[in-house]
Amino acid sequence: MPGIPLVDLAAAHAEVAEEVEAGFKRIIADTAFIGGAEVAAFEREYAAFSGVPHCVGVANGTDALELALRAAGVGPGAEVILPANTFIATAEAVVRAGARPVLVDCEPDSFLIDVDAALAAVTPATRAVIPVHLYGQLAPVERLRAGLAGRDVTIVEDAAQCQGATRHGCGAGVDGIAATSFYPGKNLGAYGDAGAVVTSDAELATVVRTLGSHGGLTKYAHDMVGVNSRLDGLQAVVLRAKLARLAGWNALRRAAAGRYDALLASVEVIRPVTLPGNEHVWHIYCVRIPGDGTPARRDRVLAELHSAGVGAAIHYPVPVHVTPAFADLGHRRGAFPNTEQVAPQLLSLPIFPQITVEQQERVVAALAAALR
Numbered sequence: 001m002p003g004i005p006l007v008d009l010a011a012a013h014a015e016v017a018e019e020v021e022a023g024f025k026r027i028i029a030d031t032a033f034i035g036g037a038e039v040a041a042f043e044r045e046y047a048a049f050s051g052v053p054h055c056v057g058v059a060n061g062t063d064a065l066e067l068a069l070r071a072a073g074v075g076p077g078a079e080v081i082l083p084a085n086t087f088i089a090t091a092e093a094v095v096r097a098g099a100r101p102v103l104v105d106c107e108p109d110s111f112l113i114d115v116d117a118a119l120a121a122v123t124p125a126t127r128a129v130i131p132v133h134l135y136g137q138l139a140p141v142e143r144l145r146a147g148l149a150g151r152d153v154t155i156v157e158d159a160a161q162c163q164g165a166t167r168h169g170c171g172a173g174v175d176g177i178a179a180t181s182f183y184p185g186k187n188l189g190a191y192g193d194a195g196a197v198v199t200s201d202a203e204l205a206t207v208v209r210t211l212g213s214h215g216g217l218t219k220y221a222h223d224m225v226g227v228n229s230r231l232d233g234l235q236a237v238v239l240r241a242k243l244a245r246l247a248g249w250n251a252l253r254r255a256a257a258g259r260y261d262a263l264l265a266s267v268e269v270i271r272p273v274t275l276p277g278n279e280h281v282w283h284i285y286c287v288r289i290p291g292d293g294t295p296a297r298r299d300r301v302l303a304e305l306h307s308a309g310v311g312a313a314i315h316y317p318v319p320v321h322v323t324p325a326f327a328d329l330g331h332r333r334g335a336f337p338n339t340e341q342v343a344p345q346l347l348s349l350p351i352f353p354q355i356t357v358e359q360q361e362r363v364v365a366a367l368a369a370a371l372r
Helices: 009-030 037-050 061-071 088-096 115-120 141-147 202-211 233-263 296-307 324-329 337-342 357-371
Strands: 054-058 079-083 100-104 126-129 154-158 177-181 195-199 285-288 346-349
Touching: 009 037, 009 233, 037 054, 037 195, 037 233, 054 061, 054 202, 061 088, 061 154, 061 177, 061 195, 061 202, 079 088, 088 100, 088 324, 100 324, 115 141, 141 154, 195 202, 233 285, 233 357, 296 346, 296 357
Parallel strands: 079 100, 079 126, 126 154, 154 177
Antiparallel strands: 054 195, 177 195, 285 346
C-alpha cells in the first residue's frame, strides 16, 4: 500500500494547480516579483479572513515574530516571556530583537502557556509576552490581558499554527498583534517561506512594514534601521488560491480530528484536549504515548509506524531550555516539569484536509499494533 504522509502537500496542490499556474503567468508577464498587486490583494484578503484591519506580508514566520516584537518596542535590555514548549523560532525571534527570553512552563493538558506562571514571571524589564497558539488552538490570551492590565507589556501572539482558529469567536491579533508563518506544511502554506503580521493597530502595522522594507516606505528613505523581509508575488498567488479554500480545509481537519478521537477511544494513548471556547483548526493532531519518562517507548512506536508506511512525527523533541543554543539562560532539567513530562511522550499523527477514513483507520491500526 502507498504510504500515508504526515501532510499531503501534493493533494493540496492538485486543488489549486490551475489557479496557481495562471497567477504565476500574470506575475511573470508583469515582472511584479516583489510586492505588487498580488501581495496587496493577499494582505487585504488575509486581514479580512483574520478579522483585523491590517496585514503585512513578510519573508517568513520568524521574521514576522521579530518584526512584531520590534514594532511593539522590544529591544536590548528587554525581557520577553514565552513558553519552553515551543519551536525554537519563537525564542530565536526574541534574541534577534535584542531581548532576553524568559521561559515558563506549559499547562499539562493543553500544552499551551501556563498563564499564571507567565504573570508571575513579569518584572520591570518585561516588555512582551508571547502566547504560542500551539497545534491549532489559541492560548487563553484574555487571561493574560486581564493579568497585564495597567502594565507596559505587549502581548505578541505566535500564530504560526492557527490560521483560522478562534477563541470565544475572535482570532489571533484581533485585540493586538500576531505573527504567523506560511511555511509549506502550515494550514495555509506557501510554496516556500513566507509569513505575515496581523494587527488591529494601524501604527504597529506601519512600523512592521517600515522595518521589513529597510526601514522606509519609499525608495531611499530610511527612517530606522530595518531588514529586508518582504512577501513576494509568486507566494502571494499561492496563498490567495489556498486562502479561498482554507475555511473548508479547516472544517475537514476538524472532521478528521473527530474521527481520530473516536478511533483512538480504546487505544492506549492520551488524546489531545481542546480548551473551552476554542475552535481548533488541527494543524497537528498530537497524542501522548505513556512511558517511563524517557522517549524510548515513543521513539520505538514512531519507528514502527514509519516501517508500516505511516508518516508520524514529533513536535517537539527537545524543549527550548535544554537546547545548546539557549544554554546561557541557565536552566537545568527539572526547571519546567510539565514541558519535560510531555516532551518524551508526544507523537503527531498524519492529518490534512484530504486524509481519508481508510487512511486514518490504517494509522490507528498501525499505532495500536506498535503499542502492543
